[in-house]
Amino acid sequence: MTSHRTTTGPHPSAAGDRTRAGAAFAPGLGPVIGWVDGRPVPYALLEQRVAGLRKGPLSAALPRPGTAEARQLARWQTQVILTEVLCETTAKALGLSPVDGPPLDRLAAVELGSINAAAYNGSPWVRALFEHLAAEATIPAEWRPRQSSRPSTATHFVRHRLFPDRTSAARATLHDLAPLGDVDLASLPTALAEAIAHHPEGALIGPVQDALGWHVAAATRSRQPRSPRTTESPPATHPSAQEKEGEAAQPMSNRPQRPHAAARPSPTDLLQAARRRTFARRLDELRAAKLDLVPGLEHPGDPRQPDNHHKH
Template identity: 40%
Template sequence: MTEQVVVAAGPGAGPGTGAVLGYLDGRPIPRDRLDRRLDGLRRSSRAAALPVPESSEGRQLVRWVAQVILTEELCATLDAPAVDPGPLDPVAAVEYGSITAAAYEGSPAVRAAFAQVTGGVTVPEEEVRRYWEAWARPAPDRWRLRHRLDGGPWQPLGPVTLEELPRAVRAGVERGETRAGDPIGEHEWTVEEIIPGALPSFEDDAPAIRAALLAAARRRTFAHWLDRSRAERLTLVEGLEHPGDPRQPDNHHKH
């Protein structure tokens, strides 16, 4: 987590109870935005899964929602054209962390900011080639069978490599047989197709590799932009620190 300034919530205010959610470029963000978001969560179908409001976990939820809103506000200042680059896949959600992932999924402004900030990101072709050379492997022959066990119904099996078949079936296929027994039972099969293997082809593989590397590069660029912008432009208030800040009293995650 990037270091951020935290200021007191205000005279007489308890943790996170002031009128300000945080400051963006010195401009106060009203606390009522956070209160409305929390009220909506408490009234939603997910309410039963939320922590008790006054518990340590409940205060962490308040901090988490506050950071989501501040991320949305930060991205909205770009006034980027409305563009929807699509939902996050599971890998992207893990890479971003829950706060950024929630802001991205819930706010068009965050998705538009992503598109604008990362629109010029490219991947050098030599990086695509280097990745391919490191991971390219010949594709083995694969087999498609019709298989049944102990006289039961026939089921499709495959396409699989011979190494993925039960040992008795593999040995039988290699010998051109159609029946074999093992401790599991009596196997019967018919070979329906043999799909020849192939040597790797950079021309065939490059588009998918290029797309995956570009997506990863765009995620890194956006995450770095967010970290830098949060550190430079956001001021947090006492009680609404980042939930992962080790200095706040409800952070129980220790190493």
Template identity: 30%
Template sequence: MSADGQLVARVGGSVITTVELDQRLADLRSGPLGPRLPKDGTPAGVRLRRWVAQLLASEALLRHETGRSAPSLDHAARTLFERVTADVAVSEAELFRYYRDNLDLWVRPERRTVRQAVRSSPAAAVAVCLDDLGAAETLCRGQLAGPFEDAVFSAAPGAWIGPVRTVFGWHVAVLHRVEPGGVLPYEAVRESIHADLLSAARGQAFDDWLASRRAALVHLSPGYEHPGDPSLPDAVHRH
């Protein structure tokens, strides 16, 4: 091996050598996760070496695509992402189709707002007045004890409820408000759908662009293929 090391990869006009690869591995092994990394020469250690080669190639690709002008690799990645995905958009038809096809995501259960108190005996519960009740709580089914929940969800707004006994004691409450359940309208969830779908679309567009640039610019030496390549004899990630 020469002082410059053997070739690991070519990325555009730059090269990555075993000197850089060994240095990065040494840095990793001297870090906090070093003791947990596989040993050199083991099958897992060989795969780790391939992973680090992939990382170095990706970093070189970022520097190539940003003209080495970015102050950091994180900045380069963010700059490229913004540039590549600037024109990605999601149509109104796509947004509504997603809403329509996933109505179960927008189901809002009935909610009831109560103020309640719990006492140790029915006589003490009956003596509770409005000022003795706790702060207002807005609740859905499943958040109260069985018999008390049934009483709350069968009462009309403004009604006093109880005393009702549960394992916690004797409950009394006033029902203040009922918010009917149902499916949230499209207008109420459009912005959140748009944010989710646009993020996914931008991520896919960037992944596709990055894969195409890697195919065009990254040339790995034999032995440094992606660790998940199913053609490798020691591949462990197969579909």
């Protein structure tokens, strides 16, 4: 959980649904839910967000106003709103443009966290900052499958494209790459060859810069043709006639399952997970530096606020 700075002042009942009593105020603006880089964020945004929920299709599932659960809902919505404002302010300062896109799937939402995911789904500015901050993410070494220590002389099937600038290269996908065919890594630019050697097969690699420009590539090892089976080779991997007869006598649901390799996340899945982790960490850093919270509207998981407790 990320902790943010909390302004001093009276503990507000503004964390509830219906009242602003005790909320922090900004001159000329009135009650606020916090400050983003010194800029006050009006309490009216929270009122509008909660009112919209209470008029929506999920209203029956919401907690009753005035309860601890309702105050927690207001705290959660406050963090979503402040995240949206923080990302919009930061993205505009960086000269980024808003980005449209589909909502996150369930796994991605879990990896980002509920507040970040809600902000991502609700704001094109959050998506814009995500693309910017996650552009340099790489798959952590501990996530990569262990490579054999034996030197490989296999060639690689490489897809590649050269871009004139980093921005356009960072937006590239696998569909933007053109096939180079089976190539020896030694024939590629050194920086690109080293990047390919240190990434899992099939992963989107780059942007990698050298004197030519910005490279983006993906590579898989070329499969060597299998040597023909000789008549002396024992059919060790094939079931015997007795085994086949035994299996045929059993219903499909009762047949023993042969062991198989456990499914592993693809390189693309690992890279996307790394991008989400990078964004979440960078966003936490921005919150710590630029957000000031109002007492009573802290993060719902903050142990210092009175409604963060478990009942058994």
